[in-house]
Amino acid sequence: MTDTPLSTPRRFRFERHASTILLVSAVALYIALIIIMGQTRFLTLENLVAILGRSITLGITAIGQTFAILVASIDLSVASLISASAVVTSVVMNGDPAMMLPAVLAVLALGAVVGLANGLVITKLEVNPLIATLGMSLIIQGVLSYYYNNFAGNVPVEFQVFAYGTVGIVPFSLMFMFVLAGCAWFVLRFSRFGSDVYSVGGNKDAARLAGIKTDRVVIGAHVICSLCAAIAGIYLASRLRSGAPWIGAEGVYDLESIAVVVIGGTVLAGGRGGIWGTIAGVIIFSLIDSIFNVAGVDAFVKQVLRGIIIVAAVAFYAARSKRPVA
Amino acid sequence: MSAQSLPQPTAATRRLPRINPVYVLVVALILAIIVMNPAFGEPTGYMNFLKRVTALAILSAGALYVIVSGGFDLSVGSIMTLTVIGSSMLASNDPNSTYWIIPLMLGIGAVIGLINGLVVSYLKVPSLIATLGMMITLNGVAFMWSGGAPRGYLPDTFRFFGRYNITDIPVISLLPIAVICLVVFGVILWWGMHRTNFGRMLHAVGDNQQAARLAGVPVERVRISAFVVSALTAVLAGVILGGRAGVSVDIGSGFELQAITAAVIGGAQLLGGRGSVPATIAGALALEAIFTLLNLLGLAQPVRLVVQGLILIGAVAFATYQRKRAGR
Amino acid sequence: MQKIILAAAVFGMLTGAAFSQAPNFDDPAEFAKQRDQLTATFNGPADQPYLQYAGDSMADTASFKKEGPWTVCFSNAGVNNPWRVVGYTDMTEEVKLHPEIGTFTHVDAEGSDDKQIADIDDLLAGGNCSVLIVSPNSTAALTPAVEKACAAGLPVIVFDRGVTTDCPVTFVHPVGGYGFGIQAAEHIIANVPAGGKVLMLRILPGVDVLETRASGARNMFKEAGLEVLGEEFTDGDNAKTKSIVEDYLQRGTIDAVWMDAGATAVAAVEAFEDQGVDVPVVTGEDQQDYLQKWRDLGFKGIAPTYPTYQWRTAIIAAVNTLKGEQVPSPEWILPQPAITQDVLDQYINEKMPPLHYAMCGCEDMPNYPQAWGGTE
Amino acid sequence: MSDVPTIEMRGISKSFPAVKALRGVSFTCSKGEVHALCGENGAGKSTLIKILSGVYRPDSGEVLIDGQEQHFKHPQEALLAGISVIYQEFSLLPERTVAQNLFLGREPTKNGLIDNKAMVAETQRVLGLFGVRHRIEPETLVADLDVASQQMVEIAKAISLNAKVIVMDEPTAALNEAECEVLFSLVDQLRASGTAIVYITHRMREVTRLANRVTVIKDGEVTASFDHVPAPDVIVRAMVGRDISEYYPEPATASEIGPVVLSVSGGGNAALRDINLELRSGEIVGFAGLQGAGRTPLAMALFGAAPFTSGTMTLDGKAVHLTSPRDAIRAGIGMLPGDRKAQALFLMQSVRDNGMLTARSFAGIFGGHRANRFTDLNGMNALLDQMKVRAPSYEQEMRFLSGGNQQKAIVARWLALRPKVLIFIEPTRGIDVDAKASIYHLMRDLARAGTAVMMVSSDLPEILGASDRIVVMREGRIAGEFGRSATEAELMLAATGETGVAA
DSSP: OOOOOSOOOOOOOHHHHHHHHHHHHHHHHHHHHHHHTTOGGGOSHHHHHHHHGGGHHHHHHHHHHHHHHHTTOOOSOHHHHHHHHHHHHHHHHTTOGGGHHHHHHHHHHHHHHHHHHHHHHHHTSOOOHHHHHHHHHHHHHHHHHHHOSSOBSOOOHHHHHHHHOEETTEEHHHHHHHHHHHHHHHHHHHSHHHHHHHHHHHOHHHHHHTTOOHHHHHHHHHHHHHHHHHHHHHHHHHHHSSBOTTHHHHTTHHHHHHHHHHHTTOOTTSSOOOHHHHHHHHHHHHHHHHHHHHHTOOHHHHHHHHHHHHHHHHHHHHTTOOSOOO | OOGGGSOOOOTTTOOSSOOOHHHHHHHHHHHHHHHHOGGGGSHHHHHHHHHHHHHHHHHHHHHHHHHHTTOOOTTHHHHHHHHHHHHHHHHTTOGGGHHHHHHHHHHHHHHHHHHHHHHHHTSOOOHHHHHHHHHHHHHHHHHHHHTTSOOSOOOHHHHHHHHOEEEEETTTEEEEHHHHHHHHHHHHHHHHHHSBHHHHHHHHHHHOHHHHHHTTOOHHHHHHHHHHHHHHHHHHHHHHHHHHHOOOTTTTTTHHHHHHHHHHHTTOOTTSSOOOHHHHHHHHHHHHHHHHHHHHTTOOHHHHHHHHHHHHHHHHHHHHHHHHHHHO | OHHHHHHHHHHHHHHHTOOOOOOOOOOHHHHHHHHHHHHSOOBSOTTOGGGOBSSOOEEOOGGGOOOSSEEEEEEESOOOSHHHHHHHHHHHHHHHTOTTEEEEEEEEOTTOHHHHHHHHHHHHHHOOOSEEEEEOSSHHHHHHHHHHHHHTTOOEEEESSOOSOSOSSEEEEESOHHHHHHHHHHHHHHHSOTTOEEEEEESOTTOHHHHHHHHHHHHHHHHHTOEEEEEEEOTTOHHHHHHHHHHHHHHSOOSEEEESSSTTHHHHHHHHHHTTOOOOEEEOOSBHHHHHHHHHHOOOEEBOOOOTTHHHHHHHHHHHHHHTOOEEOSEEEEOOOOBOGGGHHHHOOTTSOTTOBSTTSOTTSTTTTGGGTOOO | OOSSOSEEEEEEEEEETTEEEEEEEEEEEOTTOEEEEEOOTTSSHHHHHHHHTTSSOOSEEEEEETTEEEOOSSHHHHHHTTEEEEOSSOOOOTTSBHHHHHTTTOOOEETTEEOHHHHHHHHHHHHHHHTOTTTOOTTSBGGGSOHHHHHHHHHHHHHTTTOSEEEEESTTTTOOHHHHHHHHHHHHHHHHTTOEEEEEOOOHHHHHHHOSEEEEEETTEEEEEESSOOOHHHHHHHHHOSOHHHHSOOOOOGGGOOSEEEEEEEEEETTEEEEEEEEETTOEEEEEEOTTSSHHHHHHHHTTSSOOSEEEEEETTEEEOOOSHHHHHHHTEEEEOSSHHHHTOOTTSBHHHHHHHHHHHTSOTTSBSSBOSSOBHHHHHHHHHHHTOOOSOTTSBGGGSOHHHHHHHHHHHHHTTOOSEEEEESTTTTOOHHHHHHHHHHHHHHHHTTOEEEEEOSOHHHHHHHOSEEEEEETTEEEEEEETTOOHHHHHHHHHOOSSOOO
């Protein structure tokens, strides 16, 4: 390390607040639009819950993706893992309430194995995470569609409570997502592992010198990421009453979860960001969808706008960053 | 930090010109196909194969420019779609329109590449996100333009490049126009990457962007140019694929990942600094040959996916292993 | 080799759990029923197929009667293929014919079940809907959402793909997948000598309406003693379709190509053209590009249809419901004619886009053909 | 002192394919002593320490801790064995707080959770030992600290481990006099409490002040080992191993120094203030100063990479306004960065491509890559030959070369353009001794050919040996200017500004 600039004063850290700024602007835009269009009937608690409940699958997936991106990795296999988990859930349950627990355990085991495999390929074989998880995604999708090509099995009514049950007007699943986010935040903020995730993502060599087993941290982050995707699959099975091998891909959960995490202020290079930013990103996505629905935007225009919004939101942070980009 | 931490070869284990394994792979696959289906050894067999692979090969070679410069271009598939849809919208079945439509599409492609490059270079949006956004946007634009379904045909003059064969040629008996395109654009892209200052600067930028800037490389211009080249080849690939297959609304989808796969099988280093145009074209041939072989074996789509996944991971793991072995 | 371990684990997990019951796509009773319906006489005006219906079971909708202006809400699975684009145009044009419809709210799920469920929630929460029309992205997945809408007291109209509940007012659909498969297969059987070789090209596995098309045809080929060379999936991709046909041609002759949908039929025809081989029997669908190719090359074609006019019918059913009129129920089965050589010319219109579905029942609408992308 | 040394390294050898980094080095350090490890940059000190701390594994030889043989496979194992290292290059995470950095990888936990309170309290306690508690808040992000404070955190991190052995690799590089004193008294305290301390430095003053024993390494071998502290010149001779006069080329004669090539008046930006400067052709000007004093920012400003925002700059008498490295290169200024791996090398490209790059960057973008208006492949081969770059072939990838050869290849990059001004930052960092001498001669040859050479270095002997004129910087300003006859002490005084009057 040679000379760096003289002492820099403590400054307003824009990046820390950017996701909040984006969220607030999206909310403001939504309310303004509703008022301008005179559609104030949308300003109800029910509708708020409906908006928040739009993207629970994406939210759960993105919570996991945040871990992968924080350790400077990435996971493109989540979409096919969601499909696989949903199928396994509904096939194992097959309408039998007694099989609910075994099914959930089987899916979690599947998630753990996939995460472990991703992590091992990335750390031990030193394969670029993008390629490793893309390859894994193809493998999962292939194996899955070898056995199933349609909705398979079904989820007992008892289990649909996960997706459709509510307390008052608040669905269980929405509460579950926030609880999961809370746990993730807690782990990142208060556990050794969480601290290690930031360290490894920030500077792998420094983390290693400080005695952190960096490979284990990367593998751990991938296991968490895959577990979250598996849970998202379970949720989706409960919501759709069954699982099909295409439901992950049709929701584009891989790329959308990455986009949401990045919009939430987590840096693709790793080591900076957090869960609440991601949740803000998820809500922003839901709001955009709702805004489009309220404004009656044509499906194709919607797509164009969505692409532009993703880039603009990320540019909003990145343009100020001094780090080189890939 | 110090010199010691750099990997070093021991003189004996490192022989310099080492053959890229992708060429061995391609030859092996083609031989396997010929054994299983002797008809493949006849001109119609292998020429059809080359014709089929042309769009992907050209696309991958162009996408390689961005990969070597240290980025990703996920927008190429959507550019192909836009090219085909846009051309069909503009052509309104007029055979003479091809002469201005293709240049116009190349112009649109250049603008898209320029936007990608500017967003990545100046707004500092990671290329993965920038081109993902572009991909979503362009797919939307293609839909908007056409209203969701193609509104016109591609005239035969347009389809000439991807569809027609020159027949009655001695020895090889037929020569698809697409194969001529493959050779011509392959050579141009090879020349640009491996025989010009631009190509060397691309490698430098991908290898070490900060060092490139301090060595006087116009980093932004080089990166932007890489995106422009990639977008232009995507237009060419779109013209050829549209010519081969006709109009459809999702014609280019999935090509972005296939292009990256082909480059990776050809030994390109993701995040930049290393990559070869001929090896990437060979990578595209290998990919298509694998699919053909799996079809011959009667293995269905799911198996294709698994094999593609394993090859992708295997190719990169093998390259890493080889590099490490060379290094220590 | 973690990958192998993983693969083994996944395989184990899936096979261990593989006591699934695949949906039944080979239902002889349904097959026979649809075979009969293809030739049955339908009730309703002869020149307006979108108003015709099979059977005479009707639902009384007086309880849904409502004064205009209405808000008609439509949760659409997507407009992600040309068939849906043509259908959606039919639908919006039909809406214009009913001044009582004050607002037509369209939400597009972009092909995602998850999103469509959320969209229906949104519509229930704030859409102020008088009636809900649903074109489900998939049958089982959307059932709870539809049930929820029914429970909220809304009249619900479902069309295209159904749901597994009978709470909607009606389910609008043409005869069905077996019927489609039968029409194409009968044509091939009639035009190919016994022992002839048939290549079956399909878009993708698993989609109910497509599975039944294939299943119907497969059985008929077997009975007729035709050899099925293979069933290949094209992903609806022209290039892939062409490659598959080329590969089969390299290995031998093909006497007929059976297609479960027409979007890639032209690519299959071109594969023969480009190899300099005479085009055999190639079935298709009612897209203009196929019809024109068929006419121009003069091969033995047939175009079974899955008529897009059902999108009109959905609106008509909704309007009738809100007026409190009788609606065919629980299903509104529409006729599903095939376009044959005899009537080919009357369906060809060169001013329409290549993937315009000729059986749109839309020629009598005011904005035809511009709204469908055609030129005057 | 106990009979068994706390650490004992016996006959350690380590080679990297082209470099024999260590040959049979033995080294011990016992409880309650400070053992100074001296040697020039690249002598092998860092490698030895990395073996001790488990980053590298030795090819042969053994490491004993408290008499027990150890085979560390991961730095964590060395940490658990009680060895804590303050690395020369910072290993702090800029996006984390001071407390988080201090406890990186070993956060105190309560009920399985990180005990933030304990972490902050302990951080305050350790920082208190330095008397910098008021200056560094435990919850501040490291990125917001200045370089000296970062160095303090780095030291605090090692000390807070309560390790048996603390290795300090040039800990004072960024500290001013007062801070150095705090550190020294801390070292005294640690020694008194029984810690074994390995202290790496090449500053004789620190050796005299702190050490109980001294070991000198040169070219990967122990050249001298003392159980007492000998006179500084004895150590220096063991370090350098030959006469200074051979090592450094002759200085410029008065007639060789030509007109002013580059001048700056009133230059300033975020990191610099009131820079007034002249560089003459034929002259080598050394820039000394502490880390963070503004030497690299000055080089970057002259090179257009972090331009001046005020003041004027002239080149050959004409005003220039350089806003990018390209501007500067076009105007005739070249630079060899200090952090070669991050800022200069293209490890995956061939040696020749590395050399040709800048020449190619200024030729037509689609021009053939074999030749351009500056040089062609043969010309580059000749330059690389002239630099005596040792490589099996110039097609060889850069990553396979030793540090010295890499540096020479980069010099060749600039020679092809014949710059008027060439800036070297830490030109000999991480380079073996022979290569060092050739770099100095090369700089001198360039100067004789009329180039104005600017050399930024943290190595005072190098500054004194190779420069014709010395500029000392402090806190973003020029703090003094000296002739080549200045002493290390004078330079240090000017650099720290603690006592005496800056010239």
